[in-house]
Amino acid sequence: MTDTTTMLANMILIALNNQERWVSEPRFETLSIIEDIRNSNKIITKQVDEDGDVIESFDGYKNPELEDKLKLIEATFKKDEADYKRYRSEKIESMEKNLGMIKSIVKMYGAQEEE
Known part of the structure; x- marks a missing residue:
């Protein structure tokens, strides 16, 4: 085994060990946007009772068709x-399997110099 092969194997090992720290997740804000639109579409009546407490009551939607569309978008988003x-978990499982195979081969070559 040459020093170059050992150095390459060690470099790949370092990269593979750091791989788990470099996974980023997308942030979906669709549901919060839907909720903001839904809240702005609500008709809320505020009344003060005899104790001075404010009581809010929901009286429907300004635009019922918009609420129907929001429900459809929300259901579609949840399905997506x-x-x-599911796709992400399958993809990660497949990647981890492949990286594990590479890691075991590289450990063999990287550690051979030390033996």
């Missing part, structure tokens, strides 16, 4: 999010 989570 479930599909994404």
